Amino acid sequence: MESRNDYRRLPADEVRCVVAGVLEACEVPAEDAAVVAEVLVCADLRGIESHGVSRLIPYYVDGIRAGHLNPRARPSVQRSVGGLFAMDGDNGLGHVVGKATMNRAIEGAWEHGIGMGAVGNSNHFGIAGYYSAMALEHGMIGFCLSNSRPLVMPTGSRKAVLGTNPLSIAIPAGRHAPLLLDMATSGVPIGKVEVKRRRGEKVPRGWGADSSGRPTEDPAEIIGGGALFPLGGPRETAGYKGYGLGAVVDILSGVLSGSSFLTSVLAGADPGASGVGHFMGAMRVDPFCDPGEFAERMDWFIDELRGAPLAVGEEEILIAGDPERRLEEENHRLGISLHRDVWNAIAELASELGVEGVQ
Amino acid sequence: MESRNDYRRLPADEVRCVVAGVLEACEVPAEDAAVVAEVLVCADLRGIESHGVSRLIPYYVDGIRAGHLNPRARPSVQRSVGGLFAMDGDNGLGHVVGKATMNRAIEGAWEHGIGMGAVGNSNHFGIAGYYSAMALEHGMIGFCLSNSRPLVMPTGSRKAVLGTNPLSIAIPAGRHAPLLLDMATSGVPIGKVEVKRRRGEKVPRGWGADSSGRPTEDPAEIIGGGALFPLGGPRETAGYKGYGLGAVVDILSGVLSGSSFLTSVLAGADPGASGVGHFMGAMRVDPFCDPGEFAERMDWFIDELRGAPLAVGEEEILIAGDPERRLEEENHRLGISLHRDVWNAIAELASELGVEGVQ
Numbered sequence: 001m002e003s004r005n006d007y008r009r010l011p012a013d014e015v016r017c018v019v020a021g022v023l024e025a026c027e028v029p030a031e032d033a034a035v036v037a038e039v040l041v042c043a044d045l046r047g048i049e050s051h052g053v054s055r056l057i058p059y060y061v062d063g064i065r066a067g068h069l070n071p072r073a074r075p076s077v078q079r080s081v082g083g084l085f086a087m088d089g090d091n092g093l094g095h096v097v098g099k100a101t102m103n104r105a106i107e108g109a110w111e112h113g114i115g116m117g118a119v120g121n122s123n124h125f126g127i128a129g130y131y132s133a134m135a136l137e138h139g140m141i142g143f144c145l146s147n148s149r150p151l152v153m154p155t156g157s158r159k160a161v162l163g164t165n166p167l168s169i170a171i172p173a174g175r176h177a178p179l180l181l182d183m184a185t186s187g188v189p190i191g192k193v194e195v196k197r198r199r200g201e202k203v204p205r206g207w208g209a210d211s212s213g214r215p216t217e218d219p220a221e222i223i224g225g226g227a228l229f230p231l232g233g234p235r236e237t238a239g240y241k242g243y244g245l246g247a248v249v250d251i252l253s254g255v256l257s258g259s260s261f262l263t264s265v266l267a268g269a270d271p272g273a274s275g276v277g278h279f280m281g282a283m284r285v286d287p288f289c290d291p292g293e294f295a296e297r298m299d300w301f302i303d304e305l306r307g308a309p310l311a312v313g314e315e316e317i318l319i320a321g322d323p324e325r326r327l328e329e330e331n332h333r334l335g336i337s338l339h340r341d342v343w344n345a346i347a348e349l350a351s352e353l354g355v356e357g358v359q
Numbered sequence: 360m361e362s363r364n365d366y367r368r369l370p371a372d373e374v375r376c377v378v379a380g381v382l383e384a385c386e387v388p389a390e391d392a393a394v395v396a397e398v399l400v401c402a403d404l405r406g407i408e409s410h411g412v413s414r415l416i417p418y419y420v421d422g423i424r425a426g427h428l429n430p431r432a433r434p435s436v437q438r439s440v441g442g443l444f445a446m447d448g449d450n451g452l453g454h455v456v457g458k459a460t461m462n463r464a465i466e467g468a469w470e471h472g473i474g475m476g477a478v479g480n481s482n483h484f485g486i487a488g489y490y491s492a493m494a495l496e497h498g499m500i501g502f503c504l505s506n507s508r509p510l511v512m513p514t515g516s517r518k519a520v521l522g523t524n525p526l527s528i529a530i531p532a533g534r535h536a537p538l539l540l541d542m543a544t545s546g547v548p549i550g551k552v553e554v555k556r557r558r559g560e561k562v563p564r565g566w567g568a569d570s571s572g573r574p575t576e577d578p579a580e581i582i583g584g585g586a587l588f589p590l591g592g593p594r595e596t597a598g599y600k601g602y603g604l605g606a607v608v609d610i611l612s613g614v615l616s617g618s619s620f621l622t623s624v625l626a627g628a629d630p631g632a633s634g635v636g637h638f639m640g641a642m643r644v645d646p647f648c649d650p651g652e653f654a655e656r657m658d659w660f661i662d663e664l665r666g667a668p669l670a671v672g673e674e675e676i677l678i679a680g681d682p683e684r685r686l687e688e689e690n691h692r693l694g695i696s697l698h699r700d701v702w703n704a705i706a707e708l709a710s711e712l713g714v715e716g717v718q
Contacts (some may be wrong), residue, residue, distance in 0.1 A: 010596040036664020046551055063394070067499045078647065079645075079647070079648075080469075081643065081645065081646035082442070082471040082472040082473065082646070083441070083471075083472070084473060084643075084646035084647065085646060085647075087405070088648070089480055112440075114442075114443060114473060114475070116442065119543075122714055144683075154667060155524065155676070155677070156670060156674075157670055158668055158670040158671070159668045161667045167715075171607070179605075179607075183600045183605040187597045187600075188597060192654050204595045204598040209670070212670060213669070213670020214671060217497065232546060232590050232592075233591075233592070238547060238590060241542045242590065242591075243536070243543060243679075247538065247660075247664070247678075247679065248530070248679075251530055255653065255657055256644065256647045256653065257647065258652070258656070261656075261660055262660065264619070269637070284440065287438065287441070288442035288445045288477040289438075289477070289616070289617050290436070290616045294614065295616065297617070298614055301606075301614050301620055301621065304621050304622070305513055305520065305621070308512075308516040308520045309516060309517055309518045310569070311512070311516055311517040311571060311573070312571040314516070314572065316516040317513055317514070317515040318514070318599070320602075320603040320607075
């Protein structure tokens with residue numbers, strides 16, 4: 001069993017520095033290494049441990065060492081019309097590809113009102129919410145979709161054919177913090193099922209199915225041959241809607257970009273290259289209304305939601321992004337919380353590679 | 360209890376003609392009346408009875424007669440940048456406003472790659488899938504969002520503050536029919552709960568909550584003071600994701616367009632005007648990839664989904680839009696199926712108004 005004692009707090013700056021150092025030692029150019037470190041640490045700051053620095057070695061360092069990932073990738077625009085474009089990720093680190101794409105989308109939005117890129121030949125990019133939120137600094141609405149390895153069964157099937165295919169949208173407000181929705185299109189991530197199994201607990205009906213496609217409350221059945229349900233659960237609670245959303249994310253990210261989709265994600269013909277695809281963009285507010293009025297109206301919207309009558313036993317109504325923002329404030333103050341095993345492995349690798357600054 | 364005998368089949372052309380005639384007799388210009396009739400009959404053809412001609416009298420004729428709806432509205436573009444624009448619906452019939460907006464979006468997409476409009480001061484427009492599908496005739500990807508009257512509780516609340524806020528996306532394929540996702544962001548529509556109550560049946564846990572915000576299986580509690588859950592159900596099955604999606608639909612449709620949002624939809628300061636808002640657009644495929652290759656890849660995508668192993672007891676895996684397209688084919692052949700009370704009321708009103716062609 002895990003306990004709080006297995007975790008230690010570390011200043012975000014220090015972790016960022018060590019992570020970037022490890023990547024530089026693996027042939028990633030300094031500028032790109034800084035981007036990856038920034039996005040990974042951002043996930044840990046927001047409390048999204050599953051997408052943070054715990055992935056540094058298994059997803060990225062091991063991928064580079066095995067020759068599956070191109071550490072010196074140069075993403076490039078392949079074609080474009082107005083603010084819309086296709087980006088080739090050059091099989092690079094998804095964070096580098098994602099940030100380059102979003103920067104280009106923001107430029108496109110300044111010129112055309114909206115910029116959007118379909119990105120192929122990329123890799124796991126961490127949290128979708130990092131990229132959508134980049135638009136906020138420009139007062140724009142941002143969004144980001146990505147496909148991912150198959151873990152979710154479409155309604156009617158018993159096989160994991162769809163990824164948890166996340167979607168994120170960031171919308172600026174006025175005096176209130178922005179709305180930042182960042183969600184997988186499955187009901188829950190596989191990590192939540194794994195935690196339940198480790199604890200010997202049942203899962204709520206609606207999280208996943210066994211190997212015959214029947215809903216189950218046993219996490220071991222979901223992991224051992226079953227699959228996650230899409231958002232909405234089984235058919236009777238409208239899981240076909242989550243399935244439809246997950247399919248749309250895969251089409252825009254994988255089919256439109258000319259990259260992998262469905263079961264070919266992370267299992268393409270070319271062994272190693274994951275073929276992950278993304279779809280992301282930024283949109284100005286002023287083509288639609290006065291940005292000052294929009295900010296004011298967003299504040300009213302948020303105030304009305306927060307002020308809605310509470311259900312019995314509830315303490316407050318949250319807006320998408322609230323929980324992560326609170327954790328981010330806390331973790332900025334106290335340091336990010338990393339599992340000892342995770343940090344020890346990174347620190348060990350860093351000193352092997354001669355990276356400085358490891359405590 | 361309802362039975363099949365309460366329904367009769369009528370040729371779509373005849374119904375379209377009578378519906379248009381009734382609207383023309385209510386001061387709607389012939390061209391606009393034809394649009395409304397077309398969209399309403401399209402819903403019945405697709406089997407979406409709740410958004411079809413059954414709404415003609417209560418939503419539209421009564422609205423015009425009470426002075427709440429402008430029968431001679433002239434939607435107009437208020438501002439624009441590139442292919443993006445704001446549309447004022449002039450408090451007109453939502454179908455007329457929606458079709459005008461989508462036509463403008465398609466023009467914008469031909470010129471700029473993408474066209475999108477935020478629409479305020481509109482009204483109920485029927486099925487969102489009608490508008491998104493307009494893009495398909497141009498080989499484009501279409502989408503359409505709308506807000507609606509409050510029926511859904513945000514996670515943590517016990518009050519219906521959000522609409523069922525539908526979202527639709529239409530994606531062309533090659534030899535296969537297009538994907539057409541058209542879904543409310545609630546788990547189920549209120550109509551499904553009403554049917555269960557009439558039949559004296561329980562509803563699955565996850566459809567809605569009672570007046571204290573607790574999940575209930577009693578449809579009478581959901582209707583009498585409770586509310587629908589967002590897609591995903593209660594918190595434990597990730598209903599906060601459906602809540603987040605519904606909020607985003609409301610922001611793009613209502614906040615960005617300068618129209619009503621949350622509980623002000625259909626209950627604005629101006630008595631009568633609903634202030635419904637929409638957000639819709641069309642996007643070309645060729646800024647991202649070769650359209651022929653895209654069509655081929657969409658066919659692969661659909662083939663792989665349809666070919667996935669079936670869950671026990673299942674007969675096939677459906678793609679979004681399949682059920683409605685099958686009904687549409689059947690109803691084109693056999694005539695659309697209308698409840699006798701619905702048709703009798705329309706036929707009676709039509710003959711009062713001197714509309715020809717009523718059987």
